[in-house]
Amino acid sequence: MLKWLGLLSVVGLLGFGSYELFHWFTHVYEFDARIRTDLTRISSRVNGTIDTIEVAEGDRVAKGDVLVTMKAGAVRQRIEALRADVAGASAEADRLTAEKQALGADIDARTDTKRELVRALGVERRALLDRHELAKKKLKRTTFLVSRKLTSEQALEDDQDRVLDLAGQVSVASARVQVAKREVAEIEAERSEIAVLDEAIKISRIEARRLEAQIKEQEVGLDDRVIRSPIDGVVDRIFKNIGEYVEDADELLIVHDPDNIWIEANIGEDQIRHLAVGQPVRIDLDAYPFETFRGEVTRISMVTVADLAMGGTESTAKSIKSTQKIPVRIKLLDPPPLTAPGMLVEVNIQIRDKATLP
Numbered sequence: 001m002l003k004w005l006g007l008l009s010v011v012g013l014l015g016f017g018s019y020e021l022f023h024w025f026t027h028v029y030e031f032d033a034r035i036r037t038d039l040t041r042i043s044s045r046v047n048g049t050i051d052t053i054e055v056a057e058g059d060r061v062a063k064g065d066v067l068v069t070m071k072a073g074a075v076r077q078r079i080e081a082l083r084a085d086v087a088g089a090s091a092e093a094d095r096l097t098a099e100k101q102a103l104g105a106d107i108d109a110r111t112d113t114k115r116e117l118v119r120a121l122g123v124e125r126r127a128l129l130d131r132h133e134l135a136k137k138k139l140k141r142t143t144f145l146v147s148r149k150l151t152s153e154q155a156l157e158d159d160q161d162r163v164l165d166l167a168g169q170v171s172v173a174s175a176r177v178q179v180a181k182r183e184v185a186e187i188e189a190e191r192s193e194i195a196v197l198d199e200a201i202k203i204s205r206i207e208a209r210r211l212e213a214q215i216k217e218q219e220v221g222l223d224d225r226v227i228r229s230p231i232d233g234v235v236d237r238i239f240k241n242i243g244e245y246v247e248d249a250d251e252l253l254i255v256h257d258p259d260n261i262w263i264e265a266n267i268g269e270d271q272i273r274h275l276a277v278g279q280p281v282r283i284d285l286d287a288y289p290f291e292t293f294r295g296e297v298t299r300i301s302m303v304t305v306a307d308l309a310m311g312g313t314e315s316t317a318k319s320i321k322s323t324q325k326i327p328v329r330i331k332l333l334d335p336p337p338l339t340a341p342g343m344l345v346e347v348n349i350q351i352r353d354k355a356t357l358p
Contacts, residue, residue, distance in 0.1 A: 028274055032325065033265035033345040035285075040231055040255045042067065044246045045224040057238055061229040061255065068240075068252055070225040079218045086211045093204035100197040103190070111187050118180040125173035132166040139163050233257040261339050263295060263332060265347045266305050266325035274351040275300055281330050282348040288336050297349065299329040 048070040055067050139159040145151040236254040240246060263283065267275065281295035305325040330347060332339070 028349040030265045035343045036264045037256045037261045037341040068227040072225045082215045089208035096201045114184045121177045128170045135163045263330040269324045284346040286344045294333040295330045301327040
């Protein structure tokens with residue numbers, strides 16, 4: 001009996017050894033593996049006091065849901081004050097515009113009146129010039145008649161007086177025309193006040209736009225005080241409480257997408273040559289000891305774990321010649337109901353180029 005038991009033990013050990021040797025050639029085992037995800041760390045964008053926290057740890061949130069609000073009464077007051085200033089600047093621009101229009105209308109009316117006066121005085125002066133020419137012709141004829149003793153000296157004197165009188169009237173009319181033209185020029189000069197009003201209007205409108213830009217800046221600050229979820233996910237951790245004062249970049253909470261998970265296995269460099277993207281993987285989770293899950297290799301890193309930990313600087317592990325680990329990403333094809341980042345995993349990667357070995 002002892003011989004048979006010994007023989008069976010030897011056969012069993014040989015069978016187990018052969019199975020392990022076969023799997024050593026056809027599979028890569030790794031116990032250094034964990035479930036990973038992208039943890040979204042949400043921080044404050046402004047300094048302020050927390051007013052409300054709208055979620056609790058473990059809550060599911062959708063993208064855009066409000067997570068935290070901060071007190072914003074002072075910002076709203078500044079916005080209202082700026083809006084009042086905008087209204088004042090706009091009203092001033094409107095008042096100056098109305099003043100400009102009134103001044104322009106007044107200048108146009110007075111200019112038109114004076115130009116009509118210039119035209120009327122010009123007509124009167126031309127009439128006087130015509131009469132003056134006629135009077136000079138008559139004086140010339142009277143002078144001829146007097147020289148021939150055909151008319152009296154009194155008629156000559158009267159004609160001379162008439163010519164002189166008309167010459168004086170022409171001079172006065174010409175002066176009046178010149179005065180009226182100067183008055184037109186003086187009125188037109190008042191249009192420079194319109195240019196001054198234009199500049200004042202422009203300044204008022206620029207001030208209104210500047211204030212509107214400040215309002216938009218304050219509104220951005222107001223929006224920054226309402227912190228929303230950037231992703232669909234689950235709230236993992238809340239670091240602050242209602243009433244706490246936080247500063248710009250202070251971390252408030254952590255959110256992750258439970259549908260965006262993967263397994264990161266750190267495979268020894270002596271086995272990495274056997275791996276390729278697309279290879280099937282058997283996955284065992286410590287949380288589910290009686291179940292096996294399916295996976296697939298999706299990415300093989302080009303950097304070792306040591307270099308990642310050292311930030312890309314030279315690792316001391318090289319000098320002591322220790323086996324390096326290379327991160328390999330594995331997709332869970334049939335994930336269990338609950339998977340938490342950091343859960344321990346064992347992976348069994350089937351090596352395709354070895355799986356056909358006898």
